[in-house]
Amino acid sequence: MITAIVTSDNHLGVYYARLRPDRLEERRRSLQRAFERVVDAALERRANLFLHAGDLFDRPDPRNAERLFVARQMRRLGEANIPIFAITGNHDSPRSYGYDGGIAPQEELAALDAIHLFRNSHEVQSRMVEIQGQRVCIWGMSSDFNRPLDVCPLEDTVKEHQREGDINIGLLHYGVEGWARADVQEPTLSLENLDKLQADALCIGHLHERQQKRLPGGAVLLNPGGTEHIHFGEEKLECGFWILSMEPGHVEAEYVPLPTQPMRTLRIDLTDWPAPPGPLSPAWGEGERSESEMGLAKDTEEDPQPEFNSSPVANGDSPLSPSWGEGPGVRAAIEEVSDPSQLLRVRLSGRVPRERFQEIDLAAIQAEANERNFYCQLETAELTVYDHAEDLLIGYGVSFDAGAELKHQMQCVLENYSDDAAEQEICHLAGQHLEMTYDRLTKGAR
């Protein structure tokens, strides 16, 4: 029996914005450890082949730390006489000829004869090796995501392809018809062309969900998926690698799962959360928050608590409510799911009036959640902010025009603060001055 270890999508060196530098290093180390476990398995099981289906690195120009790590792992395999065959994926292929001289990071290892790289991205290249008296043909084609989206990347090369060897194994890195998401626009391999290749096993990287399928011609189609969760949204996917056991006319695949760092997405819809105080209501912006404002006290005569699911539309007379930005609401929800070893994504969504949105201290929530977790990414892209007075849609997320926002706030103050003409005039002048100062200070910066 000939055995091969199949892995892909290790994404070594991946970067996370806003992850503390020491934790970023730790995270990158755990991605390395996942790949190291695959190499460990190859050594323990005395595999005959180590097959890599692309995206070993997260970038075409990995850091020296990742290059050194990979060199050491390849050396371990080399010392155990396990040959390595690899292709590049969309992440570790330069997207243009100018970028890094158009050279993939795997070329360095290939130049030192540590791996065999199928570097060509427009036709399948093959290599024959003899293992246990069998002629094993391994072929591959590196990925090129600049290809036309509507043509299977194998369309031209499949016509020339001849089956060779007693056992025939292919390496590719693209989405696969039926497995790829319909809404993602990228070149996709057709099952028809894959079947025409007459392989015994087809190892295809790229999609991070592990898959296995048998084609009509008998080939085993394998997608290893990742060896760690790379991006949020992948937390439910298994991580691991495949072990192929092959003899002529017979292929079996065993999936080996790998442990992962906890990852989670928490969705908080703010639409029906308790209403905020109306504009310029007594407690607005005043000193310390009382217990009742924090939502901790029972209802009182003069300060009744709104229902938890009360209307999000507030008016000037609305009662005081828990300040959900600062108070127990969002923070409690995050605290409940927090775990010091976890990568947490918090997705705020829903329709929220402007005043309530301004109450949320996003930076403070982000900072606290980052303390309670290994990492927290706070997202507001699904949050719709509107002006409840005009029911006017202001924007999505947090990227407003600060100048326009300032003017709108001044307008609100003018309308609500006082009926006295002299006071109104003072407010108006103050507003004009503020506006001019803002424009002067941000001139050229916008």
Ligand SMILES: [Mn+2]
């Ligand atoms: Mn990929």
